[in-house]
Amino acid sequence: MISFEAVNKKFADGTTAVRELDMEIPEGQLTVLVGSSGCGKTTTLRMINRMIDATSGKVRVDGRDVRDVNASTLRRNIGYVIQQSGLFPHRTVGDNIATVPRLLGWDRKRVRDRVVELLDTVGLARDLAGKYPHQLSGGQQQRVGVARALAADPPILLMDEPFGAVDPVVRTLLQDELLRLQDELHKTIVFVTHDIDEAVKLGDRIAIFKTGGHLVQFSTPAELLAHPADDFVADFLGSERGLKLLSLTSLADVPVEPVTSVTESTPIAEARRAGDGWFLLVTDDNRPRGWLHVDHLPADGVLTDAEPIVAAGLSGNASLLAALDATVSSPVGLAVRVDDDGRVVGVSSPQRINERAARFRAQVLVP
Amino acid sequence: MGELIADVVRWFADATRWSGPEGVVQRLLEHLQYSLLSTVVAVLIALPIGLLIGHTGKGAFFAINLASFGRALPTVGVVILVFLVSGLNLWPVYVALVVLAIPVIVTNTYAGMAAVDHDVRDAARGTGLNGWQVLFQIELPLAVPLIMNGVRLAVVQVVATATIAAYISFGGFGRYVFDGFAQNDLAQVFGGAVLIAVLAIALDLALSGLQRALTPRGLALQRRRSNR
Amino acid sequence: MRWSWIPDHAGDLAMTTLEHSAIAAVAVLCGLVLALPLGVLAVRFPVLKGAVLGISGVLFTIPSLALFILLLPLTGLSYETAVLGLTVYTLVVLVRNTVEGLASVPPHVREAARAMGYGGTRTLLTVELPLALPVIMAGVRVATVMTISLVSVAGFIGHGALGQLFIDGFQRDFAVPVIAGVVITLLLALVADLALVATQHALTPWTRRGR
Incomplete structure (x- = not known):
């Protein structure tokens, strides 16, 4: 479990990115942080793996203050996926995926097997292992990014607008695959996006942030759509809130009638x-x-x-x-x-x- | 003009020109010695500085301005000043050439580091690479093409400027330039200039080969694609 | 060390500094006058690009002293020789930066100008060159600093301005003029660079941040 206790983040230029944040991110669930740009959602995410250190307050992972853990050690146990994938252009797909296992000192065979296993997991052909990142399509690169983050089987996965740079068709595909993966893996995933539809589709829970670093509402998608906390949230959810609500329940209980x-x-x-x-x-x-x-x-x-x-x-x-x-x-x-x-x-x-x-x-x- | 060319051809055709203690081969070795030693020392000094400011992002403004300031140092003045202090030895030549080469290598190394994609650096840190690992496994390989550009520029300038060694009575191809000037023998000056230019171009080509060899394959492929 | 040499020769030093500045300024201006059309040609006709960049690159490998000496049959031990030689060295930087500057103009801006009915020359003068200005000015700064330092090499043919101080000090085994020459050269380069930065700032208001 990840928890924030009275966390503030002020940057050197005087802007407050996160203000008095209290939040508990449940284990094994996909939590989406959503809001317009400059609302502090990415800062919040990056405080979990200490890419940014909080100005005050405590961020805990499994009860331990992240400040008490060496940053690199902490990050090796937390998967990290960013927009544009951030793949190392001078390393092959296989070497990219193998980054953390090698840092952890796994032997060659174990690394090689793990790379093959992960290519299968994220739905990429095995022979892509020898290719370089720019030889792949945007969607494939993003899959490699996810595979790299999963490499050492970390319990936590941080995803910072991972599907922001791919076209809508591929984005839908990647979202579906993430849900399928999560069904198998049950990771604690923290996912940042500015797209409310993506948040509603993926999130077990959604945290809505407002400019200036306020957490406005933190609840399940159904709760959010049914009972927005205030006008800001209602505006952010947009029109057709009722229809969006219908996207949250399945057809399973609707009776089937015969057809010619x-x-x-x-x-x-x-x-x-x-x-x-x-x-x-x-x-x-x-x-x-x-x-x-x-x-x-x-x-x-x-x-x-x-x-x-x-x-x-x-x-x-x-x-x-x-x-x-x-x-x-x-x-x-x-x-x-x-x-x-x-x-x-x-x-x-x-x-x-x-x-x-x-x-x-x-x-x-x-x- | 035609006459000068004919004289230059005759100058090169003279068989005795090539061997012996005053021959072209000996002068070549001297010129290489001054140029390469200076460049190597300059790389050893400039590379860590460029990598450090590129990696930390600290002191960049200061270092870059100092580097452009360093470019203004008149080499002739530096040679003579060091000569007046140290006396007749090779120190003035080496000091002047190293000082000449450092700014361009620092600037290009920094530029190479600054050009590393922010997302890639972010991902490297986020994946759990520590500072040194980010520097040596990610930033340095990605900065290689620009660093090597700097080294190539430095070598061309150093080879041309090593001519100055002859002014304080040492060798290298500069001998032909200064002797020809003193003896009013333009063919000899021309010959010296050609030899220096050819050496500079040859070293530049050799280094561009090294540059290709050092550039990671994935990066080379990517650049080729984006140039298309 | 007789530092008093400096105040004793203050008037001479001032004159020499002015002479030094004049030679460098004229050389860079001549270089710019040559480099701009060459750069434009190289961008318009890609066939010429390799040749223009190649030739200016090869000229750069010739030692400056040798170039001055080889110009002697044409222009003699004169001021023109110094300026001509220095001009040649500015070309490599100025041509390359002109080409890079023009190439850095976003294609959509060029197309927008054409779409609004601008002709080739008008696009070049009112859109492309202004947008290429930051890169061209970066080249002018490097060329200026380099030229100010190189003027002293012309001392060997008698027109080195501050460079004469080096040869003078060398022949008399006296360091003070050499130190004075080096320091004044550096200060001159600094002042020239600051002036160019101010000029660029004034010429490119659109690149300034904020309001």
Whole structure:
């Protein structure tokens, strides 16, 4: 556990970056520090591994004042990932990942095995180990940055806007992978971002900072969205707070209803008998392709050639927000449900989804 | 002009010019001795200073201004001053050449250190490298190209300036310049100048080879890419 | 050590210092007049870049004394020889910095000027050269300090200004004029450098921080 007790940080130029901070960061959870620039979130993060020393107050890691630990020793036990990855350009990917294990004096074989293991963990091909950082894409570099931070299996991971410099598509991918990794590893992660959507998506808990170094609210994403502490927090959360709230609960409890589906290899003539309106086209192994209307079918042949209105399947993990979005995008107003292997199990209607949303609202909004 | 060129060609063609105690080979060895020894000493002094101010970021303003001030030191004055103090030996030459070479090496070493990406240095510290490890494993390798630029500039200046050794009666290619001047023999001055220029260019090429060899591969690839 | 030599020759020293400044100033100005067009050409026509930088680099490897002597058949033991020789040495720094300065102008600024209908010459004079000024001025500072120190080498051909003091002291085995020459040269370089910094500050208001 990481704790801050009455911590202040004043810089030499007189600006106060952090003011009277009291905060306990729970073990094994992902805590996001969020706020606009100059609010002290990065300073707060950097005080944990002593990249910056507090002016007053105590920062403790597992009960020990970080000031009592040698800075380099402390940092070797805390993973550190920054924007632009900060990879060493003159060292190969493998050597970059091996930095801390080598500092800790691991033998060659153990280091080599660990590098391979980590490349697998972060989803990079093993033959990238011999490449140099600039030969990689931005997303790959960021993965290497995460692998380097995880190398000696530190219990704590500090991430300073790690996905700030990659494009939105890659960012979403990296966020999903971080959540998957965290599911396996259960590290204590402190994550700094200025993007509230990223915070809501990733955080088990969110700390919102205000310019001048004030911690304004520290709570779970649901609590934050349902009960913002003041106007500043409400403004920061932005519009569509209700919809964002729906991104926090899953579709799992929404009932599945049957749907008329037809496989691709079905002859057109036979498909016409499926019904008199829309039906769901699925692949031969029962994965969703999209919605088709009997009136729009080609004259003959098989359905493989048909061009349906594409519909993605939602598993039980998908959020209510994603489910509502799917109903709005569907010509029949239904969200396609799939099992964990991606096979169609049925559909859910907006009415059922709204009932679930209402129950969730009742849980979190009741003061 | 044509006549001078012909004279210079004749000067070089003279077989006796090349060997013996006054020959080109002997003068080359002397010139190399003055230049290389001075450069090595200058590197030994300037490199640690440049690395230190680059690593700590302290004293940079002072050191850089001192270095540009050092550039203004007139070499002829330094040689004569040290000569008047130390008498007839090689000290005046070495002192003047070392003083000449230090500023450019300090400035370039500092520039190389200052050019190391802030994020990379931050990540190195954050990963748990201590001060010395950051300096020797991260900053120094990344600063190598600019440091070597400084050494190359210094060598070119030192080789050209080592001519001055002949003024206080020592050897090197400067002999031809001063003797030719005294004897009103322009061909000899020209020959000396050519030899010095060729030596400077040759050493510069050799050092650029060394620069390539010392530049970490990952960095060289990166620079090539960003130049494209 | 007879320090009284200095006050005894104060008038001479002042004259010599002025002469020294004049030679250096004229040499740097001539260098600038040559280097700016050469630099512009090198940037406009990349074919010329290697040649221009290469030739000025090779000239730099020739010992200054040899260059002065080799200019003798053309201009004799004269003031012109000293200025001409020194001008050649300023070129390597000034041309390289002009090229680097122009190359450092962000392409989007150049394109914005073109997009607003600026022609090539107008873009060069009103956009590119002003933006290249900090880098060019850095070159002028280095060239000035270097030239002030190099003037003394022209002492061997009789036009070294403060450099004459070194040869004088050497021949009379008397250190005071040498020390005076070295110190005045350093002070002169310092004053010139400060003046150039002030000039640059005045010429580039957009680079100043804050309000």
